[in-house]
Amino acid sequence: GAVVSQHPSWVICKSGTSVKIECRSLDFQATTMFWYRQFPKQSLMLMATSNEGSKATYEQGVEKDKFLINHASLTLSTLTVTSAHPEDSSFYICSAKLAGADTQYFGPGTRLTVL
Amino acid sequence: GNSVTQMEGPVTLSEEAFLTINCTYTATGYPSLFWYVQYPGEGLQLLLKATKADDKGSNKGFEATYRKETTSFHLEKGSVQVSDSAVYFCALSDQTGFQKLVFGTGTRLLVSP
Numbered sequence: 001g002a003v004v005s006q007h008p009s010w011v012i013c014k015s016g017t018s019v020k021i022e023c024r025s026l027d028f029q030a031t032t033m034f035w036y037r038q039f040p041k042q043s044l045m046l047m048a049t050s051n052e053g054s055k056a057t058y059e060q061g062v063e064k065d066k067f068l069i070n071h072a073s074l075t076l077s078t079l080t081v082t083s084a085h086p087e088d089s090s091f092y093i094c095s096a097k098l099a100g101a102d103t104q105y106f107g108p109g110t111r112l113t114v115l
Numbered sequence: 116g117n118s119v120t121q122m123e124g125p126v127t128l129s130e131e132a133f134l135t136i137n138c139t140y141t142a143t144g145y146p147s148l149f150w151y152v153q154y155p156g157e158g159l160q161l162l163l164k165a166t167k168a169d170d171k172g173s174n175k176g177f178e179a180t181y182r183k184e185t186t187s188f189h190l191e192k193g194s195v196q197v198s199d200s201a202v203y204f205c206a207l208s209d210q211t212g213f214q215k216l217v218f219g220t221g222t223r224l225l226v227s228p
Contacts, residue, residue: 032213034216044204049213051213101214102147102166102208102214104216105161106158106159109158
């Protein structure tokens with residue numbers, strides 16, 4: 001149980017285009033989902049927290065107009081990187097948890113490369 | 116604020132050696148503590164957790180004890196295998212709001228045959 005999937009697993013796009021990454025909780029309802037960014041050989045940096053049906057809460061320094069997060073249902077959250085640039089290239093990981101629980105379950109990650 | 120400090124890696128061991136990866140934390144209140152493992156090119160997998168002082172989390176031969184007096188949650192395994200090679204992250208869950216995770220920097224473990 002507690003499986004989280006991400007799609008796509010990797011994506012290559014041209015500079016200036018937008019990319020959408022999906023995060024799904026497959027066997028549980030996730031009231032809260034988190035989006036992280038991980039640079040090579042570094043730890044995870046929390047970008048934003050999203051709750052189903054409400055606006056995402058972004059961490060300091062994360063541009064909300066660039067990284068659009070939608071949590072439309074209890075099993076799906078999406079991250080859209082708008083007008084992507086090479087510096088947005090990174091490994092993006094989502095996680096999900098149940099209301100009141102302290103354990104987050106992580107997706108396998110999406111590697112974004114912007115040319 | 117809350118923070119987690121892990122020993123720097125890489126940690127290089129031979130198969131069947133004893134493993135310790137140190138983790139200490141700073142937090143207000145009583146956070147839950149976690150160890151996550153990340154294999155190359157993959158997301159994080161929960162390895163074990165402990166929710167209160169003196170709790171011992173264990174899984175797949177790994178264990179860690181929540182030590183409030185030393186604010187530590189060291190990861191140990193008696194006999195490592197090559198397949199244990201990965202990056203290990205210590206984390207705490209803050210007890211406010213969304214219970215965000217605060218991660219340490221990660222420790223890379225390399226096990227050779």
